[in-house]
Amino acid sequence: MTAAALSAGPLAEADLDVVELTRRVCDLESVSGDEAALADAIEAAVRSWGLDVMRDGDAVVARTVLDRPERVVLAGHLDTVPLADPPNLPVRREEHPQDGDVLVGRGTCDMKGGVAVQLVLARELGQAVAAGRGPSRDVTFVFYDNEEVEAARNGLGRLARNHPDLLRGDFAILLEPSSAVVEGGCNGTLRVEVVTSGRAAHSARAWRGHNAIHDAAEVLDRLRDHVPREVEVEGLVFREGLNAVKVEGGIAGNVIPDRCVVTVNYRFAPSADVAAAEAYVREVFAGLEVHLTDAAAGALPGLDRPAAADFVARTGTEPLPKYGWTDVARFSELGVPAVNYGPGDNATAHADDERCRVEELHRCLAVLSEWLLADGPARGGDR
């Protein structure tokens, strides 16, 4: 290891492959709110590779600035949910009965595998620019903090407020685990409280009161009988969902309850805005007391944009709809079409046996590297 590489930190060495980089990124523990050490290491590495770097809190933005006609943004979050007890670090490489050759440990899937892919790409781009073989598109790498916690702390949201210019681009890829398949757009989400009201009384003389929990039967009946819609948007079929996520009522073991609150989460296709989604929920619960508590619009897939279509063709896979709300919606709000595309099966995220297939690390990297570093048009692309 050279002195220069040493001063550039543990992620900067030129011979680290994506598997070893995933290990190292994972082994720099970074539970939400505690991403500073990892952000420092990433900042040092991308600076050493000659990229234009900006730091905001524990978010790092690294860019090529080549005045290319098109800019692509690659983004990933640095934080993980807390480690299981006992800690499952360091990351292990092992043979999994179903998944074969995998890295196992907190963050391997969600989403330090994706961060490692970003880092290799940043290094390769830095080397290409230094060698005068600059890419055909400018690229922005965004590494951000606090994705796994409440929205107000989200580092990508903070960047969008403080430096919206740094997130601009023609197309964005969020390297969230998607099993190396393009997942387009995302469903919106909103929550309402459906409230029933009664009159308290001693339960020994129930006829003097009115039982609000019994009235909630009507709320649960409608939820149970509701058939979620499937909505086609830009060729992708988004499955919706309308679900009670909480129910709460009751004063004491001998009192007729005067209030019951059912909290309902509606996941709605990105073709509807929040107002339309709220209207739909109010229609389902017509005649009942409904309060909107929070809402976030979904994101349209935007797969008809040239850069997006080109990229999808490059992956050689059929895009799927993304059901969960993700930070692609923040790009969508900035007018940047965005998709999820990254290594790892989301089903193992946050799990005790969180893992990522090594093959997916290599494949994601290869697809992105070929797309970003090749000069010619994509195979099958029609730009």
Added chain:
Amino acid sequence: MTAAALSAGPLAEADLDVVELTRRVCDLESVSGDEAALADAIEAAVRSWGLDVMRDGDAVVARTVLDRPERVVLAGHLDTVPLADPPNLPVRREEHPQDGDVLVGRGTCDMKGGVAVQLVLARELGQAVAAGRGPSRDVTFVFYDNEEVEAARNGLGRLARNHPDLLRGDFAILLEPSSAVVEGGCNGTLRVEVVTSGRAAHSARAWRGHNAIHDAAEVLDRLRDHVPREVEVEGLVFREGLNAVKVEGGIAGNVIPDRCVVTVNYRFAPSADVAAAEAYVREVFAGLEVHLTDAAAGALPGLDRPAAADFVARTGTEPLPKYGWTDVARFSELGVPAVNYGPGDNATAHADDERCRVEELHRCLAVLSEWLLADGPARGGDR
């Protein structure tokens, strides 16, 4: 005030009427667990009147021991629910728009009015015995602590465990507020948890889980559609009740809940024992997961016993069923038929404007005094 009366405390003076005694008992604050000062004052007073006295914790038992063929037990609790803030002491006497001449303040209704009636009777009995005009029945007065809190702390329950002999009698009257009408027996009460189980999943992909709250629709449907029974027992019609008193489910705002628990309170007529009542509830929720959490049998009115029939006739009122579970059930368990009969409208108990009609204080005292101190048979009685 004589020196002897002073040493016997604030409740012992021979010229205190039932209204003034109610005031004084109320003004000795005694929220559950803090009854010692009031118990001390009562113990000193009943000792000064020459009764046989036993103290157990903050319960006081005072008796005549005249070897009469029949013994009557009069019982009342000393504690109140906490005072409102600011404290509504001292008690006020005022003209109420509906109720006329009333005492207003914490404890006036539940049940220091009844305790004051007990005290005047104890004093009169002591005087009668001293004067060689002993009553035709022996009388036991029970003043006990912690009725307003969890059953395990109940002073009458503790006496029943430590000194069951002291509670024996042919008939017991609990001076709980009953608007000066005999309320016979009491309903039993049990609680069950009706549990629905599902499978947790992210609410963005609800189809991978199973919503336990939606399944609880079936539980609430059955409760809503249930028609409570009315059961005639010894000529009294007991209204039953089957009510959700709590519902709880939900993990997080984005998770399909895997468990929902509806707590149901069943108030059942005293003709059924706990096993029969539990079987009835299990029938209502057939096919669902049901757990019994607590149960207490009711109490049969026992109005056909001679002492009971005699007393009821003496009151000149038609007895009513008691719906709420009360400590009469503890006497019932000891084989002592018991009724509720005391001053105060139970509807104002625990309320900020808790109050007791002065006329009811005088009437309850007159009825009991005439019954216990007269030598001849009761009017209309058939002993």
